[in-house]
Amino acid sequence: MQSVAVVGGGITGVTTAYALAQRGFSVTLFERHRYAAMDTSFANGGQLSASNAEVWTHWSTLVKGIKWMLKNDAPLLVNPKPTWHKISWFAEFMASMPQYRQNTIDTARLAIAARQHLFAWAEAEGVDFDARKEGILHIYRDKKGFDHAGSVSQLLAQGGLERRAVTPEEMRSIEPTLAGQYYGGYFTESDSTGDIHKFTQGMAAAAERLGVRCLWGSEVARVASDGQRATVTLRHTDQTTDHHFDALVVCAGVGSRALAAQLGDRVNIYPVKGYSITVNLLDEQSQRAAPTVSLLDDETKLVTSRLGTDRFRVAGTAECAP
């Protein structure tokens, strides 16, 4: 049996380990934290959104980004201090703008396939992750944002995703708790929400049942490959140990760039910081007052998600901080 090491126990590493074990590989997963999903996969926006597949590599994002540099409460913040990583990442960002249309179509396809796997695995393994299949509503305050969303919808449709334009009245009948004035919205019935942390923890337990060796609290110091075998070097308090495998998958989130570089691969992931808060809805009045349909405000880049009955999450802001 071929052996595979997976570095990283977020949603990507855990589902990769699970899928590899299902295909008959002998899998070992290394995660530096004591549990799965303690970094980016801890408390994200909760959206399972194919409708958010529009890639950001569009000139309008760049123009907005420059304007937002002058605003303290901007949804996208870029620290102007230059670093080699930041410059190379922005150069690649701009170089991929000509592929904006095709990348958006491909991302929509990928998102549709990903959510099919996600729900199929959760059902097969009995993972309860407070999912709600009530759709995602994109909201727009002006014609410009709404018209842009119309052209994005055409690309999403080419990727196989249906979403429909809705009037402010329809928006309020879809989500009666919605307040404020809007020009219009786009509603994607097939989208949903769920708790990424609960999902990943549940899938980690499922992977262990399939035979994956999950080594929690194991920090990978180095990775190497001689073209035949991969070596994972673990850092302990006063020593390191080497572990050998037939293959290696790096799923280390923002740590992937440095690890992949040790293998001669270029994975130009730039760390972007975001924020989320989770509100516990402890009584019936609070539960009735909070939206159940997930909302996405494209202008402020804020998302809301209902997690089960009694939690409501709000997430947003992208800070290219370092």
Ligand SMILES: Cc1cc2nc3c(=O)[nH]c(=O)nc-3n(C[C@H](O)[C@H](O)[C@H](O)COP(=O)(O)OP(=O)(O)OC[C@H]3O[C@@H](n4cnc5c(N)ncnc54)[C@H](O)[C@@H]3O)c2cc1C
């Ligand atoms: C504020 C915010 C809101 C978001 N909202 C949404 C949303 O609504 N919907 C959506 O689909 N996506 C959303 N995202 C994005 C999504 O959460 C991430 O894409 C996803 O969690 C990334 O998972 P990952 O497994 O790739 O990385 P991570 O979850 O970061 O996992 C990487 C793991 O690798 C481990 N690791 C790193 N280096 C090492 C090492 N040397 N040794 C051992 N272990 C190591 C880390 O400890 C970590 O556990 C959001 C992100 C943010 C920040």
